[in-house]
Amino acid sequence: PMPWGAHTGRHAIPELYAAIKTARTTLVFVNTRSQAEIAFQELWAINADNLPIALHHGSLDVAHRRRVESLMAAGQLRAVVCTSTLDLGIDWGDVDLVVQLGAPKGSARLLQRIGRSNHTLERPSRALLAPTNRFETLECRASLEAAEAGAIDGPGPRRGGLDVLAQHVLSLACAGDLTEDGLVAEVMATAPYAALTRADIERVLDFAATGGYALRAYERLRKVVRGRDGRLRIRDSNTAQRHRMNIGTIIEAPMLRVRLAHPGGRGGKTLGEIEEDFIAGLGPRDTFLFAGEVLRYVGLQGVDVLVERAAGAEPKVPAYAGGRFPMTTYLADRVRRMIADQGSWAFLPEQVREWLELQRARSAIPDPGRLLIETFPRGLRHFLVAYPFEGRLAHQTLGMLLTRRLERWGLKPLGFVANDYALGIWGIESMADVDLAALFHEDMLGDDLEEWLQESALMKRAFAQCAVISGLIERRQPGAEKNGRQVTFSTDLVYDVLRKHAPDHLLLQAARADAGEGLLDIQRLGAGLKRINGAILHQALRRVSPFAVPVLSEVGKSPVYGSGQDAVIDAAAAALAAEAMG
Incomplete structure (x- = not known):
């Protein structure tokens, strides 16, 4: 029967396996990495025909993913359980069935995934939707109707982040092509930043160059200097190298390498990466699902999680921080x-x-x-x-x-x-x-929200991401990389200092905006409250x-x-x- 609640889709696994048996090659899409691990394990538990079924998601070792992709391209797999890692960039004509396990959360995502099957001009795409509970059945039906109507949904435009702009300023300084007037003209001509004033942009420039306000005294944060020609340049080659090592705007949760333990406690083959918070919750000899296997936790060695293969019952499944897709x-x-x-x-x-x-x-x-x-x-x-x-x-x-x-x-x-x-x-x-x-x-969404934000850990989390993106905290340095606890300790200290001595600091402003738009979905909540007034x-x-x-x-x-x-x-x-x- 269709579950009232639950989210893993276990009830649909027998029918899913039957569909895989009738198809030549099947892609089974799920929305989260933890759901992929569960579905893969459940399929293999009933795989009496020993069909070649593989697993593919972003936390698995790159070599494993490339091997799965090669086998798929060669037609040697009957099915792959995957996440959005296979949404784009594949052209496998042998895939004749796509299964969406769980609600797709949007018609655009559904169409993108359906399009992976029968990827030729001559044949229509074929897909099955397998909702995991009764509300998801409604969502799946709505997705199909939207797709049939050609209604493509998706996120609306976002305002540009001040932390991202600070990183861009440092990149321009590395190129030696930065002037105040040129920066202002470029930024104000860009739609996400069109609402910024010259004063706003100069604040970002000052922060990128010196750390701004209470942080100006720290020599390490003086990253941009003015040359004789009036142009602004990165201070030295070491600063430029550190910036290039940390460039990017996708900040994943702190990850640790998962490696098979060799006799004597040394690390062997790398299986992939797992979130640090999940490992912190494991006890000695606990088992968990990862890379399609039941693994037993042996211990932690630096940034390596040492494991051994196990056939244990009741394995835990990592719940990844990135696995939260709201319905559009x-x-x-x-x-x-x-x-x-x-x-x-x-x-x-x-x-x-x-x-x-x-x-x-x-x-x-x-x-x-x-x-x-x-x-x-x-x-x-x-x-x-x-x-x-x-x-x-x-x-x-x-x-x-x-x-x-x-x-x-x-x-x-x-x-x-x-x-x-x-x-x-x-x-x-x-x-x-x-x-x-x-x-x-x-x-x-006024005083109540602001009071709660000041008390919650969400602002510190948002600030930590902004600090890394803006270059205030350098996660990677030549020959070393900070782990999650080190980054959190550093950013928490800076956050507390700025709240006390510079409450209007640029990074606090950026963190507040990011928390509202990303972690809390304030814009959507506000529109919803207006709708029901x-x-x-x-x-x-x-x-x-x-x-x-x-x-x-x-x-x-x-x-x-x-x-x-x-x-x-x-x-x-x-x-x-x-x-x-x-």
């Missing part, structure tokens, strides 16, 4: 309209239709322009569940702000949980009589609703998944579903 705004609008339009339900699987009918009978189906909010008791707790459909990041931010507001109102919230579709809050006091219009008013549909219920089951089944679940995680979610969902249908 356009797709969310389509899903809301589909839910409200009963005529469109005929195109959905029977189990999903029954789920929607049950929701209508036990609670309500909201109009596309209204926000459904349900309140109900369960056990000794009281719950509030809202369905904005604005994506996990926006919902997590909303949850933080709502719980602060509820606490201030004396309603004793205890926690919240969010997914792409809904947000659930629970507490000691009933929330049935709360002024919901005031609770969800967009003024929470005066359009809230409140249902005071006696028990949990069918729509609330998926999000509440995730309450208390860790982001690091073991092999029994779906079973735990399924058990929680089954108990909640029994209440919803009772």
